[in-house]
Amino acid sequence: MLTFLFGLYWLVQLKRQFLLSAFVLVLAFVFFNPIYEFSSPKNENDYSNKLSVMSYNVRLFNAYEQGTDNEENIKKFTESIINSDADVICIQEYFRDFNVELPGYPYVYIHYRRDKFKMGQAIYSKYPLINKGAFDFAGTQNNTLYVDVVVKGDTVRLYNLHLKSMSIKPSVNSLQDADKAMLLERLGNAFTKQEEQVHSIIAHSKKAKHPFIYAGDFNNTAFSYVYRKLREGNKDAFLEQGNGLGTTFRFDSYPMRIDYIMTSEGLDVVDFETFEQTFSDHHPIKATIGW
Known part of the structure; x- marks a missing residue:
């Protein structure tokens, strides 16, 4: 994520440092994790149970948009959301x-950090x-919800994640104009908080009595430490059954995938969809999971 942001900055500045950032991104593409998924073989296995999960950062339903x-x-x-026909909706x-x-969704769980907190x-x-x-994360406005979903007598643990944001405006101009020392400090703080949050989530999910699903806004790319940690031993639904770039957020016109659905051992990804239409700054995603 940091490499991507500074790559954009150096591109705007037309400086040779951009080449270094680009080179690192190429290495990441080759050796770590693809950012583009070609059409995956369709999963046509027969499962006793299936559950479709949508994740959607709704940006406060645009309440503060002029x-x-x-x-x-x-409306x-x-x-x-209803037209997606997902069985479960995780909203950030x-x-x-x-x-x-x-x-059509009679079972609801909503959590706020404090009684008067709006988000x-x-x-x-x-x-x-x-x-x-x-569990609320210290020093941030973020938290994670967890529930057990009972599907035809069987149970799956579901986590709705919203990790610490980078706290920067999603535009190249904002990077160009920002105080560089302050920007580095802000990004460093965000990365540190995200790592702490991810360790808490992983520790909690290891104690789960049932197979689990991570769904939510990770606020970081597939090249990041937090993504790699959360994916360890788990399946990224997009990589299993998605195709294309899987863009869920745009940094100006640059496509990024920062929203994810992951499944633990014992759960298979049957289908995956990234929705083009969005009324937020994020695109919703949906995975169908079978077991």
Whole structure:
């Protein structure tokens, strides 16, 4: 992620340092993890149970976007979510004031860090949710929700993740104009917080009594430490059944994949979809999981 950001900066500056950043990205592409997925063989196995999970950072349902109508915003978001026909919806940056209702999703878990805090996370489900809980990350506004989803008598643990953001404006101009020392400090702090958060999530999921799913906004790329740690021993649904770039966020016009769904051992990815239409700065993603 850091290499990508500074690569953009040096590209704008037309300096030779960009070549170094580009070279590192090429090495990352070859040796670490693909950023482009060619069409995967379709999983046509027969499973006793299937569960489709959507992850969507809704950016507070655009509540603070100038010139937008809140009722219309909610209508667009809810229609797009319902039309996805996912069994479970993991929402990041949920907005307390809107109290969104999704017909067909009777089981809901919403968590805010504090009583008066506007932003939270939510899980909507067609299936019963039990053993619900959350852990808030120190020094940030982020947290992770976890629930056990009961599917036809069987149980799967689900984590809704929202990791620490980079706290920078998603534009090349903002990088060009930023104080470089302050930018480095901000990015370094974000990386440190993300690592701490990921270690907490992994430690918690290791104690899970059931196979588990990670879904959410990791706020980092597939080249990052946090991605690699969360993927250890797990499957990235996009790499299993996705295709193309799988773009979920754009840094200006540069495509990035920072939202993920991962599955633990015992769960297979049957299908994966990245939705082109979005009313947020993130694209929603959906994975169908079988076991």
